[in-house]
Amino acid sequence: MTEDKIPDPRLLFGKTMWARMLAPEHLRKVEAEVTERMVPAGAYVWHKGDIVDQWMGVAEGFLKMSSVSPEGKIVTFSCMLPGGWFGEGSLLKTEARKYDVVALRDTRIACMPMSTFNWLLDNSIPFNRFLLSQLNERLGFFISLVEYDRMLDTDTRVARCLAAMFNPYLNPGGSMQLQISQEEIGYISSVSRQRANQALQVLEKKKLLSVDYGGITILDLDGLRRFPDEGAK
Structure with a gap:
């Protein structure tokens, strides 16, 4: 190249x-x-x-x-x-x-x-x-990835790992539409593809994101960061 x-x-x-x-x-x-x-x-x-x-x-x-x-x-x-x-x-x-x-x-x-x-x-x-x-x-x-892996339930870990990808210093220009496979989400969150799929369904029902063909769209980034707090719906 x-x-x-x-x-x-x-x-x-x-x-x-x-x-x-x-x-x-x-x-x-x-x-x-x-x-x-x-x-x-x-x-x-x-x-x-x-x-x-x-x-x-x-x-x-x-x-x-x-x-x-x-x-x-x-x-x-x-x-x-x-x-x-x-x-x-x-x-x-x-x-x-x-x-x-x-x-x-x-x-x-x-x-x-x-x-x-x-x-x-x-x-x-x-x-x-x-x-x-x-x-x-x-x-x-x-450090947060270690915390997520050891202290959080799976749905929350997936939510927080996805939200962490939109850090304004590390990824300042990222679109809310993310072309990423469920297998890759599993890698980032240290869960299986099947369990990542289940977590995404939970987060979609909370209207925090939508699952698209070949990726996801973030609908409520602040809600992902706070999930499962009562305010994240």
């Missing part, structure tokens, strides 16, 4: 939280140096163990971050929606990738070279502040 210049950087960076924080001269450098690549559905953006040389963002499409256990079980950690950027941890630690990233549908990826990423760290206080906030949000997200 080849990388090309972004046809109109304004369409990408106008919707990107950290880019809106940059000084004009810093943004111009980023626009000149970030490239894009197309990844077809089912293909890998990167493999676990790949060498780190870029920070990446989702311009269009849908990705999942996952790994395979020694027993061969696929463990999905998170999904990335348009507007989300990822991989900063590996760049900061200059280590090999710790997980696979796979496109769940045809996806357009923005690729920032490591040299540009490090230049922004050295020259932009707003960029540093954004990264601190994003790393904090990502840590909170993964």
Whole structure:
């Protein structure tokens, strides 16, 4: 898969939280140096163990971050929606990738070279502040997944895991229509596909979401976050 210049950087960076924080001269450098690549559905953006040389963002499409256990079980950690950027941890630690990233549908990826990423760290206080906030949000997200797995019933775990995918820092531009299979929802929530299907039926009856062919539509994001509180109906 080849990388090309972004046809109109304004369409990408106008919707990107950290880019809106940059000084004009810093943004111009980023626009000149970030490239894009197309990844077809089912293909890998990167493999676990790949060498780190870029920070990446989702311009269009849908990705999942996952790994395979020694027993061969696929463990999905998170999904990335348009507007989300990822991989900063590996760049900061200059280590090999710790997980696979796979496109769940045809996806357009923005690729920032490591040299540009490090230049922004050295020259932009707003960029540093954004990264601190994003790393904090990502840590909170993964801690919450452990809490959901250990403390919540299955229906609530599915509701909270779906709601967590719409974090304004991690996935700022996500549509309320989500093309995701019930099997993938099961991976994210640590339940079987059949049990995920049952939970989705419960949440649909509560009018929190609707189950569509090949995905779901979120109808009440705040209700998903608060489910099963009395106010989430």
